Amino acid sequence: MMSTLLKAVSAIFILMVSLGAKATPIDSQNPYRLIETVAQLTFDRFKQDQAKIAADPEYLKVIVTEELMPYVDARYASYKVLGQYLRQTTPEQRDAFSAAFEQYLVATYAQAFTEYTDQKIAFAPAKDFSQEKIVTVDVVIIEPGRPDITVAFKLRRLKNDDWKAIDMIAEGVSLLASKESEVAGLISRDGIDAVITQLNQLADKPITLKSDVKGN
Numbered sequence: 001m002m003s004t005l006l007k008a009v010s011a012i013f014i015l016m017v018s019l020g021a022k023a024t025p026i027d028s029q030n031p032y033r034l035i036e037t038v039a040q041l042t043f044d045r046f047k048q049d050q051a052k053i054a055a056d057p058e059y060l061k062v063i064v065t066e067e068l069m070p071y072v073d074a075r076y077a078s079y080k081v082l083g084q085y086l087r088q089t090t091p092e093q094r095d096a097f098s099a100a101f102e103q104y105l106v107a108t109y110a111q112a113f114t115e116y117t118d119q120k121i122a123f124a125p126a127k128d129f130s131q132e133k134i135v136t137v138d139v140v141i142i143e144p145g146r147p148d149i150t151v152a153f154k155l156r157r158l159k160n161d162d163w164k165a166i167d168m169i170a171e172g173v174s175l176l177a178s179k180e181s182e183v184a185g186l187i188s189r190d191g192i193d194a195v196i197t198q199l200n201q202l203a204d205k206p207i208t209l210k211s212d213v214k215g216n
Helices: 002-016 031-055 059-071 074-088 091-113 175-190 192-203 210-214
Strands: 120-123 134-142 149-157 163-170
Touching: 031 059, 031 120, 031 134, 031 149, 059 091, 074 091, 074 163, 074 175, 091 192, 134 163, 163 175, 175 192
Parallel strands: none
Antiparallel strands: 120 134, 134 149, 149 163
């Protein structure tokens, strides 16, 4: 299940790297335009920064932190992952878990970006979202020689009418739901503080490029 999600992450979240780019305004109050604008910006950004990424793979974490995470509702996502255990935590534990989970997301997305090739993206038609609080943006990832990957990108409307990403559903599997199930088992067995420590350790793992894995 998680391998399917990570494959989808490696394709879909390359769309998000240029969210903060200054050249093209980002309409954060329209979830469909938000995603489509990101698609237009991303490939140029990756081509531009390939030398930096090759020289220092940790640079991917910088890109994710500066460009992606401002458009991800990481605290909301972390609370959803805590699920039933949210009410059993102290405010300090919730803050620590949220911070650790955000850094875990940064590392996860950064590692996923190492899978970037030259995927093409097709968007489903936009729907009326004027009365909606949660919107799902359907995306199809097209790569020659491989089956298409269908992804549902879920966004949440904030009080100021901006939209932020909260989840991704790849071929029917929710990234948040999968992580919630995993975290619930860890909290039940080891406690919240141990899970926070583990998330921080995972976030600190170095980013590894494909060439590094092969020993080239």
